[in-house]
Amino acid sequence: MRVIVVGAGLGGLTLAHGLRRAGIDVVVYERDGALGRPQGVSVHIDERGASALRGCLPPAHAAMAEATMGGPREQTLTLSDVEGTLTIVGAQSSDGVAGRARPGRQAHRPLLRAVLLTGLQDVVRFGAEVTRFERRADGTVRVWLADGGTDTADVLVGADGIGSVIRHQHLPHVRVVDTGQRMLMGATSLRAVTGTGLPGLIGDNPATVRVRDTTMALSVLRFTESPIAARQRRLPALHLSSVTEVEDYVMWALPITQERLGSAESPTTVWHKATEVVLDLPPALRLVVTEAWPDVTVALRIGMIPPMPAWPATPVTLIGDAIHLAPGFGGNLAMQDAHRLCQALVDTDRGRLDLPEAIGTYEDTMRRNSFSTPVPVKAGT
Ligand SMILES: Cc1cc2nc3c(=O)[nH]c(=O)nc-3n(C[C@H](O)[C@H](O)[C@H](O)COP(=O)(O)OP(=O)(O)OC[C@H]3O[C@@H](n4cnc5c(N)ncnc54)[C@H](O)[C@@H]3O)c2cc1C
Known part of the structure; x- marks a missing residue:
């Protein structure tokens, strides 16, 4: 199985680690350069985020993240x-x-991001903005990059935050309300x-x-x-x-x-x-x-984002801020989504579930847990 993840935020990077550890071919396309943009200095991590980190990251990475959190x-x-x-x-x-x-602990956001990026040098492509995708007759998905390049995979994951281009194309009726x-x-x-x-x-x-x-x-x-x-x-x-x-x-x-x-x-x-x-x-x-x-x-x-009815499961799916709302705990939900989706894709890769069933089950759980009220968005995004 090959997976394209759009967005190297908390959700996309957590997912990339989990897939890589399971031996699944994954590439992450990130619009920004390696330094990223300011996203606040700290993030409250509760048990949802912490268990996703433990479930997806190599043990040394998870230990580094936890050891340096606040009390x-x-x-x-x-x-x-x-x-x-x-x-x-x-x-x-x-x-x-x-x-x-x-209950939880506070993590220093730039440090958590650096931990998440460690060891993914060959997986994350910086300065690579995805502009659109196409579902192909053979079941695969092709993405187009702003520089004209393309790439193809079995699964496309929009982890591209609140202004998600993947959501705009996949679920065009969904609107972010200020x-x-x-x-x-x-x-x-x-x-x-x-x-x-x-x-x-x-x-x-x-x-x-x-x-x-x-x-x-x-x-x-x-x-x-x-x-x-x-x-x-x-x-x-x-x-x-x-x-x-x-x-x-x-x-x-x-x-x-x-x-x-x-x-x-x-x-x-x-x-x-x-x-x-x-x-x-x-x-x-x-x-x-x-x-x-x-x-x-x-x-x-x-x-x-107002709650929306269920949509049919396809090889294109979404995690984190790209699809749901969480006042003050969006990072935890993004990492939780990453963990759940990772488990679903590993089950598919090992032949235990077919792809539509795996993605449909992940999306049902995500919709039940996550559709609620306002989410913080950095001004200008
Ligand atoms: C100041 C601040 C404080 C916060 N505090 C907390 C907190 O205490 N606890 C908590 O749980 N949450 C908190 N949040 C919310 C949390 O940061 C978000 O919910 C979380 O970052 C969402 O993760 P994500 O991976 O879904 O998206 P993001 O982290 O937004 O990552 C999306 C990535 O996709 C990239 N991207 C976008 N479009 C494209 C494209 N077309 N092509 C390629 N790449 C693209 C972006 O550059 C970005 O790197 C806070 C947010 C802010 C701003």
Whole structure:
């Protein structure tokens, strides 16, 4: 069996590892260059993402990813300014019930991406934008690249994110709806804010603060094992540059409307906007934003894809943001999809299932689990 994956994001790379480990011929076409584009600094990984990583990646890769995550996050704290002191006034269990987060750990996104890319040098083709596909009479699928090249495989997987060209062609009726909500997200060196007492107060848990009309979410990523030491012990093949400049940090998010965001788009203008938004908040929280690394600040557009009825299973399928919605846990669903689809394709390759049945079963499960509400999309995508 030969599989073409479009998109080297969390889902596409997880799938590529799983297929390769099973001896299935796989190629990943990625529009961007090897450095990719900024996608935020950290990602909350719950059991769905963690078990997909363990199920698809070689053991050393999975161990490297897990060793360097932050500590366990089991509840979401509510903070308030009580007589001039930031104080914990509530705690909600992270149990995944009624839209609440699931327990998990925070991963440094560029490091996770570097781990996922390690060992796939001969599989991922960077700077290769797929523009369309054609299902052929012999059952195979051909893709066209922006440079005029073509490639053919037994299965085509659209792992190409929210603006998916594969979804546009395969399910042209599906639309991404802009909710008008935006999320400013950034990160700040832990050293710059340790003196405020805030990192000690919240520990490894995410926290939310509401003051008048302003809401801020924040959490601390303290690497459980230093990435440099972990690389040495677990995955020496990991590119050294992906671990040398990593330090503990605070990640923060500020929900606002598009109207209030205005035309701010570049990391620096978005960071300036964030410093205005936090003017009402206590000094410790203002410091978190004023001391932030401006170049990693992003504005996410919150979009949604309305649920859709089932479609017939074909050799063309979709995973992750290309097909479904997940406010705050899309990465986990993308990796979970990758794991499930990988198992289905391995069953086909080994003769245990035929291809339409395998893809149909994967898509049924994916639709049941994943169609819900708004998903963050980086502004401009
Ligand atoms: C700031 C931020 C914070 C987030 N935090 C969390 C979190 O804490 N937990 C969580 O679970 N999720 C989180 N998410 C969501 C998560 O990042 C996404 O759901 C996840 O990345 C989706 O993975 P994917 O593989 O489906 O798509 P993507 O990661 O979007 O990857 C798609 C890839 O396809 C490539 N591509 C697109 N079109 C083409 C084409 N035509 N040809 C070739 N390549 C193409 C793109 O360049 C990209 O590399 C966050 C997102 C952001 C932006």
